[in-house]
Amino acid sequence: MKRLTDAERDAALSTVPQWEYGALRGGVIRRVFVFADFTQAFAFMTQVAFHAEKADHHPEWANVYNRVDITLTTHDADGLSQRDVALAQVIDRIAEGMQRP
Amino acid sequence: MKRLTDAERDAALSTVPQWEYGALRGGVIRRVFVFADFTQAFAFMTQVAFHAEKADHHPEWANVYNRVDITLTTHDADGLSQRDVALAQVIDRIAEGMQRP
Numbered sequence: 001m002k003r004l005t006d007a008e009r010d011a012a013l014s015t016v017p018q019w020e021y022g023a024l025r026g027g028v029i030r031r032v033f034v035f036a037d038f039t040q041a042f043a044f045m046t047q048v049a050f051h052a053e054k055a056d057h058h059p060e061w062a063n064v065y066n067r068v069d070i071t072l073t074t075h076d077a078d079g080l081s082q083r084d085v086a087l088a089q090v091i092d093r094i095a096e097g098m099q100r101p
Numbered sequence: 102m103k104r105l106t107d108a109e110r111d112a113a114l115s116t117v118p119q120w121e122y123g124a125l126r127g128g129v130i131r132r133v134f135v136f137a138d139f140t141q142a143f144a145f146m147t148q149v150a151f152h153a154e155k156a157d158h159h160p161e162w163a164n165v166y167n168r169v170d171i172t173l174t175t176h177d178a179d180g181l182s183q184r185d186v187a188l189a190q191v192i193d194r195i196a197e198g199m200q201r202p
Binding site: 038039042045046049052053058060061062063064065 | 139140143146147150153154159161162163164165166
């Protein structure tokens with residue numbers, strides 16, 4: 001899995017505009033989701049977990065009650081790869097189905 | 102829910118010796134668990150999540166692949182309460198049933 005070039009990255013990130021790009025660790029993207037309550041937040045995480053396991057690409061994430069803070073990067077690529085962008089797209093779709101505050 | 106006194110805290114923490122006490126935010130306890138893989142880690146989190154929701158006392162936690170980093174504190178008590186110790190005990194029991202590396 002190859003790290004995206006700057007041009008590839010810009011094009012890819014335009015498909016997930018709610019994710020924030022950070023230059024740390026060669027490149028990461030991050031998004032914070034807030035749901036109606038803990039049950040909704042964990043149901044979201046569970047759906048993401050199944051997808052991540054199937055794709056063999058896992059998020060770095062933290063949860064406090066109704067808040068889920070997700071960072072994506074590709075360790076093997078020393079930065080951002082197409083797998084991060086693909087996972088971010090799936091995560092966005094899953095979040096759309098959950099209850100917000 | 103009342104914050105534990107120093108004496109109560111020492112007695113309570115002796116029941117969960119693998120949790121590390123920290124003075125920040127009025128008092129927290131933290132333990133890092135490492136499992137065989139992501140599936141085991143998330144299965145552990147799912148069991149903890151159901152218990153936490155039932156007890157209406159939720160962890161602050163982060164997961165990266167097979168690693169789960171948990172911090173417990175009681176916001177309403179401005180520190181550590183009996184609910185944190187009770188949840189830590191349950192978490193320890195759940196972890197015992199999971200596959201380690």
